[in-house]
Amino acid sequence: xxxxxxxxxxxxxxxxxxxxxxxxxxxxxxxxxxxxxxxxxxxxxxxxxxxxxxxxxxxxxxxxxxxxxxxxxxxxxxxxxxxxxxxxxxxxxxxxxxxxxxxxxxxxxxxxxxxxxxxxxxxxxxxxxxxxxxxxxxxxxxxxxxxxxxxxxxxxxxxxxxxxxxxxxxxxxxxxxxxxxxxxxxxxxxxxxxxxxxxxxxxxxxxxxxxxxxxxxx
Amino acid sequence: xxxxxxxxxxxxxxxxxxxxxxxxxxxxxxxxxxxxxxxxxxxxxxxxxxxxxxxxxxxxxxxxxxxxxxxxxxxxxxxxxxxxxxxxxxxxxxxxxxxxxxxxxxxxxxxxxxxxxxxxxxxxxxxxxxxxxxxxxxxxxxxxxxxxxxxxxxxxxxxxxxxxxxxxxxxxxxxxxxxxxxxxxxxxxxxxxxxxxxxxxxxxxxxxxxxxxxxxxx
Amino acid sequence: xxxxxxxxxxxxxxxxxxxxxxxxxxxxxxxxxxxxxxxxxxxxxxxxxxxxxxxxxxxxxxxxxxxxxxxxxxxxxxxxxxxxxxxxxxxxxxxxxxxxxxxxxxxxxxxxxxxxxxxxxxxxxxxxxxxxxxxxxxxxxxxxxxxxxxxxxxxxxxxxxxxxxxxxxxxxxxxxxxxxxxxxxxxxxxxxxxxxxxxxxxxxxxxxxxxxxxxxxxxxxxxxxxxxxxxxx
Amino acid sequence: xxxxxxxxxxxxxxxxxxxxxxxxxxxxxxxxxxxxxxxxxxxxxxxxxxxxxxxxxxxxxxxxxxxxxxxxxxxxxxxxxxxxxxxxxxxxxxxxxxxxxxxxxxxxxxxxxxxxxxxxxxxxxxxxxxxxxxxxxxxxxxxxxxxxxxxxxxxxxxxxxxxxxxxxxxxxxxxxxxxxxxxxxxxxxxxxxxxxxxxxxxxxxxxxxxxxxxxxxxxxxxxxxxxxxxxxx
Numbered sequence: 001x002x003x004x005x006x007x008x009x010x011x012x013x014x015x016x017x018x019x020x021x022x023x024x025x026x027x028x029x030x031x032x033x034x035x036x037x038x039x040x041x042x043x044x045x046x047x048x049x050x051x052x053x054x055x056x057x058x059x060x061x062x063x064x065x066x067x068x069x070x071x072x073x074x075x076x077x078x079x080x081x082x083x084x085x086x087x088x089x090x091x092x093x094x095x096x097x098x099x100x101x102x103x104x105x106x107x108x109x110x111x112x113x114x115x116x117x118x119x120x121x122x123x124x125x126x127x128x129x130x131x132x133x134x135x136x137x138x139x140x141x142x143x144x145x146x147x148x149x150x151x152x153x154x155x156x157x158x159x160x161x162x163x164x165x166x167x168x169x170x171x172x173x174x175x176x177x178x179x180x181x182x183x184x185x186x187x188x189x190x191x192x193x194x195x196x197x198x199x200x201x202x203x204x205x206x207x208x209x210x211x212x213x214x215x216x217x218x
Numbered sequence: 219x220x221x222x223x224x225x226x227x228x229x230x231x232x233x234x235x236x237x238x239x240x241x242x243x244x245x246x247x248x249x250x251x252x253x254x255x256x257x258x259x260x261x262x263x264x265x266x267x268x269x270x271x272x273x274x275x276x277x278x279x280x281x282x283x284x285x286x287x288x289x290x291x292x293x294x295x296x297x298x299x300x301x302x303x304x305x306x307x308x309x310x311x312x313x314x315x316x317x318x319x320x321x322x323x324x325x326x327x328x329x330x331x332x333x334x335x336x337x338x339x340x341x342x343x344x345x346x347x348x349x350x351x352x353x354x355x356x357x358x359x360x361x362x363x364x365x366x367x368x369x370x371x372x373x374x375x376x377x378x379x380x381x382x383x384x385x386x387x388x389x390x391x392x393x394x395x396x397x398x399x400x401x402x403x404x405x406x407x408x409x410x411x412x413x414x415x416x417x418x419x420x421x422x423x424x425x426x427x428x429x430x431x432x433x434x435x436x
Numbered sequence: 437x438x439x440x441x442x443x444x445x446x447x448x449x450x451x452x453x454x455x456x457x458x459x460x461x462x463x464x465x466x467x468x469x470x471x472x473x474x475x476x477x478x479x480x481x482x483x484x485x486x487x488x489x490x491x492x493x494x495x496x497x498x499x500x501x502x503x504x505x506x507x508x509x510x511x512x513x514x515x516x517x518x519x520x521x522x523x524x525x526x527x528x529x530x531x532x533x534x535x536x537x538x539x540x541x542x543x544x545x546x547x548x549x550x551x552x553x554x555x556x557x558x559x560x561x562x563x564x565x566x567x568x569x570x571x572x573x574x575x576x577x578x579x580x581x582x583x584x585x586x587x588x589x590x591x592x593x594x595x596x597x598x599x600x601x602x603x604x605x606x607x608x609x610x611x612x613x614x615x616x617x618x619x620x621x622x623x624x625x626x627x628x629x630x631x632x633x634x635x636x637x638x639x640x641x642x643x644x645x646x647x648x649x650x651x652x653x654x655x656x657x658x659x660x661x662x663x664x665x666x667x668x669x
Numbered sequence: 670x671x672x673x674x675x676x677x678x679x680x681x682x683x684x685x686x687x688x689x690x691x692x693x694x695x696x697x698x699x700x701x702x703x704x705x706x707x708x709x710x711x712x713x714x715x716x717x718x719x720x721x722x723x724x725x726x727x728x729x730x731x732x733x734x735x736x737x738x739x740x741x742x743x744x745x746x747x748x749x750x751x752x753x754x755x756x757x758x759x760x761x762x763x764x765x766x767x768x769x770x771x772x773x774x775x776x777x778x779x780x781x782x783x784x785x786x787x788x789x790x791x792x793x794x795x796x797x798x799x800x801x802x803x804x805x806x807x808x809x810x811x812x813x814x815x816x817x818x819x820x821x822x823x824x825x826x827x828x829x830x831x832x833x834x835x836x837x838x839x840x841x842x843x844x845x846x847x848x849x850x851x852x853x854x855x856x857x858x859x860x861x862x863x864x865x866x867x868x869x870x871x872x873x874x875x876x877x878x879x880x881x882x883x884x885x886x887x888x889x890x891x892x893x894x895x896x897x898x899x900x901x902x
Contacts, residue, residue: 019672021880041672043834043880047539048465048478051878058669064468064659065596065610071466072665078865079673079834081875082608084615084643085465085491087545089540093558093785094852096880112563122528123536124518131540134559135785157639165579206510236439239647259439261601261647265772266698269645269844276902282701283829283843289699290898297440297601297634299642300841302848302876303698304780305723307773311552312619312789314647321501330796340761341769341805342751348799349773352792383796383812544786553777554808556789575817584808607873640840641874643725 002174007218008142010035012101012172014217015140023092023132024046025102026070026217028142032101043077045097047128049088052080052203058142062106069128089128093135100136102129103142106158109205111168111180113141114160126163135166145173152204154178154185175199177216178207187215220392221409223435226360227255228392233358233434234260241265241310241350243320244288246360250319261295263315265346267306270298287346307346310353318354320347322361322386324376327423329386329398331359332378344381351382358370361418363391368420372396372403393417394427395434407432442602442652443631450625450653451590456483457510458589461546461617462490462500466519466662469610470499471594473655479506487511487587491539491545491613492522498660507531512585515539519662538566540655541583543616544659548585550619550648555584591621594657595644598626601634602649603642614667620643627655675835675885676864680710681857683886684823689716690743691822694779694850695723695733696740699752699895702843704827704860712739720744720817724772724778724846727758731893734785740764746819748772752895758825766882771799774816781818783852783881788817824854827890828877831859835882836875844876851877860888 003011005028013035016022024030033053036042042093044053046068053068054075061075068074091097102116113133116126133139141173146152154171171178176199177189184206190199190213200207221229223246234240241263242248252273254260261291262271264286271286272293279293286292300405308313310330324331331351334344364370370390389396394417395407402424408431418425444450451474454460464470475494478486486509493514493541493555494501503509506523511533517523526532538560548556557580561567571582593614597613604626606614618624631654677683684707687693699705708727711719712735719742726747727734736742737755744766750756759765771793781789786850790813794800804815826847829840837859839847851857864887 041674044675045880048468048607049612052872056665056667058667060669062661062664062666063608063655064661065608067466067468067609067662071468073661074665076872079832080872080877081836081878082611082872083875083878085539085543085612086616087878089543090780090784090852091878091880093540093544093560094783095785096783096852117565121533122518122524124564125514125536126538127516128539130538130564131560134562135540140530162564186679200448213794233682247621251880259441261440263647264842266701267845269647270639274898274900277899278902279901280894280897281841282894283841285701285895289701289895291894291896292898293637297599297603297646298639299603299645300639300844301642301645301842303772303776303846304849305645307776308547308619309645311777312550312771313552313795314550314619335798340751340757341767343747343749343769344771345749346772348771348797349793350832351794353773378798419574544784548789551777553789553791554811554813556781556786558786578787580787605873638874641840641871 001193003218006031008172008174011216011218012140012142015099016040021045023097024098026146029103031102037090047088047092049083049085050080052077052091055187056213089131092131093127095135095137096137097136100132100139101130101142105160106153106155107171108155108158109164109180109183109185112158112160113163113168116164117161129163133167139168141168141171143173145175152202154203154205156205175202184208187213189216191216219411221436224249226390226392227299229434229436230358230360232410233317234258238316239263239314241315245321247319247321265306265310267301267303268298270295270349306350309350313353313355315354316356318350318357319360320350322359323378324371324373325359325389326376326387327398327401327403329384330376331381331386333381335379347381351385357386359386359389361391363393370420372421372423374423393420402426405431407434409434440451440601440646442646442649444599444651444653447473447653450474450651451477451481453623454483454590455639457485459487461588461591461621462488463593463612463614463617464499465491465609465612467494467499467660469594469614470613471592472499472657473498474592474625474627479503482506484508485510489513489588491515491542493517493520495519503546513542514539515542529587545583545586546616546620549587550616553585555582557582586620588621589623591617591624593618593624593626595626595628597630597632598628598652599632599634599637602646602652603637604644605637606624606643606647615644618648623650625651627653629657630654673834673879675882676833677796677884677886680706680886683707683884684710684714686856687716687823690718692720694821694824694854695721696826696847696850697732697847698842700727700732700893702827703847704825705732705890707825707858707860708735712736715739717741718743722746724748724775726750726753727751729755729861746770746773746775747770749757759884776846778816778819779849779853782820783849785820788815790815794902811888819853821854822856824850824857825852826857826859828859829862830863830865831861831885832865832867832870835879835885836870837877837882838870839876848877851881856883857881858884860886862890863887
């Protein structure tokens with residue numbers, strides 16, 4: 001069975017390390033915050049100017065002046081700090097964020113990512129995504145392995161306009177954990193009850209299968 | 219009679235306008251603060267990170283954490299703000315300071331200024347002077363018209379390494395107020411009891427004398 | 437003498453001199469920290485042909501959406517414009533020229549404009565449509581794009597508090613683009629919730645020194661929330 | 670788990686990993702806001718061949734002068750080095766390589782280093798010896814010099830207060846170069862006068878967010894004054 005959104009998030013949470021500063025994109029990445037292991041200290045960065053994002057506010061706590069990058073009302077965690085957009089992206093561009101998790105439409109064997117624009121459809125803008133992929137050393141892309149028609153989104157070359165070039169090294173999908181290196185996807189883990197054959201079938205880009213493929217622990 | 223240092227400062231103070239933000243260099247420029255007209259609000263910027271420099275502290279007020287760009291202990295004026303060196307020079311480089319007053323070894327008809335380095339002597343460094351002359355639109359250079367041997371420092375071309383190129387428009391010396399334009403010094407005012415002939419004699423650079431030369435009010 | 441006092445009493449005074457075809461910076465992220473009354477005033481004034489530099493374009497009936505309603509904006513620099521149907525229509529019809537700019541690059545272009553830096557290199561956007569037509573360069577094995585800075589005729593800023601000399605303090609994530617924009621406008625106009633006497637803000641904790649600020653006006657704010665997300669108490 | 674706690678107890682821990690030939694940034698303007706105990710510790714450690722990036726070079730017996738005493742510095746980037754006889758001697762003898770850098774350019778090169786900007790244009794220094802050998806460019810009728818950014822193996826920073834997560838607050842003009850340097854060191858070590866629990870500093874008024882900080886140590890400071898100027902009470 002392909003993973004649920006929650007299961008993908010819980011698998012990604014296993015990549016967190018104690019003391020990490022993490023930027024979580026909109027969608028599945030946001031859910032990762034729910035799976036931070038007990039006792040682990042992780043600080044969430046929101047690129048609109050908040051380091052130390054807390055949970056949603058209670059009705060009484062709602063503050064129009066305190067939102068996250070998804071424009072949702074939030075609270076601050078202990079030790080939070082606030083700053084301008086220039087400072088926030090100095091932090092991101094300067095490589096100070098330990099881990100960035102974001103969604104994508106497509107990734108390819110060169111580590112390219114397309115996530116912001118589908119020609120012919122309305123262009124909403126890239127927001128902070130281009131800065132995030134250019135600035136982080138450690139990026140996890142989370143996405144469905146294939147679209148609803150079964151077309152792979154794990155490609156030899158992205159077909160959509162790029163968000164960033166040669167910047168992605170790790171992808172967690174509903175079917176697999178993949179590492180990108182040496183011009184290929186390397187299958188690190190498969191989802192429980194998902195066969196290597198299914199992954200091969202749904203991966204359009206060059207895929208390397210090791211002798212043994214671990215099953216994800218989700 | 220040539221002006222005293224205090225008289226030069228008092229003449230420069232006449233260039234101040236209400237509401238101006240002003241950076242005063244070390245030496246004669248610092249003295250300008252003593253001649254701000256009553257009732258005029260002027261805010262002094264110190265490039266080490268203080269806008270709103272006040273007077274010297276009393277013995278009791280001395281604070282090692284509060285100095286000016288000359289490393290002297292100071293106080294803060296009402297409405298002062300403190301910031302980093304990057305922010306301070308963003309302010310300067312970005313042209314936000316209304317008036318900069320600084321000393322020089324030499325100026326020339328092209329508006330070049332040399333103020334930081336005498337080859338063969340110890341080089342102490344330019345500090346913030348190169349940023350100040352590059353950033354300000356409105357700069358007054360204050361200096362002695364000639365050295366102790368009578369050699370002019372108001373030249374056709376600076377002989378010393380430059381602090382900035384083509385950036386100076388106004389010079390106040392112990393003898394005269396000069397404007398630099400169209401490749402020449404223009405004599406605007408002379409010091410009381412200083413003859414135009416003496417100024418001509420002590421000005422090596424091309425000098426334009428108008429029909430009438432005002433006497434400085436000091 | 438007015439001296440260093442930046443306080444004005446009316447929105448007419450606040451926006452005096454703002455005319456057709458000018459370039460404006462407008463603070464805010466989404467609807468958070470936007471100079472909402474200055475925008476309403478611009479709609480009233482009917483100025484047209486504006487170039488707006490703003491991270492977002494408001495919603496249909498709030499923020500910059502109000503200026504889109506009256507077709508007052510000719511061109512916009514923004515990073516994300518997804519919550520606005522009017523915007524979509526005008527963009528597709530060609531009435532509105534949209535220059536999408538990565539959020540961090542936009543923030544830095546504005547900071548650079550205020551700081552006297554005409555251009556800088558950034559890795560953001562290299563190899564993407566954003567880099568098309570721009571100078572690129574390899575430095576120490578990485579690829580970068582040269583980005584010119586931005587300045588504006590007017591910067592319209594929302595702060596929390598100002599003192600009478602224009603020293604500003606922002607609150608929470610309503611800060612966002614406001615501090616950089618305050619430095620990059622030829623005329624910087626600031627709307628605040630409270631004006632206090634000079635000398636009452638802590639000099640160590642002023643976010644924007646008054647040197648950048650030309651006019652300060654006290655407003656009252658709706659502060660609309662785009663996504664009211666809550667948890668059980 | 671250590672988590673986000675940055676506090677260390679000894680100067681050995683604070684400077685662990687600092688070795689010969691490294692590049693260091695050292696905060697302060699004159700003797701104001703310098704990490705004085707970290708410098709003393711470096712003299713004790715005897716590390717050599719250092720490249721120091723610091724606005725000034727201390728005086729003969731305080732600040733970076735202590736490292737000059739033992740000839741531990743091979744190269745220095747500074748804007749003004751006038752108060753130091755040892756410095757003069759070592760510079761003239763060729764033992765010390767001095768790269769004089771305009772103060773604002775130095776500050777911006779460090780900020781750029783921390784902010785992931787590899788190079789920027791500035792008008793400062795155009796037409797002067799500082800621009801020799803550097804790329805220049807005319808943009809909109811003005812001339813600019815391309816300046817590469819600076820980073821360091823260690824940034825040694827002095828702040829007033831830190832919380833346990835490394836959030837920092839500076840005091841008065843002791844801020845100076847410290848905030849930018851905090852962003853530009855691979856390892857950033859901060860000396861402070863007081864450490865408070867996380868959550869007790871106002872989030873709106875933290876000057877340096879803890880993300881930039883690796884180690885925090887509490888010191889006690891002499892805070893020597895270079896020019897004690899006073900007026901009559």
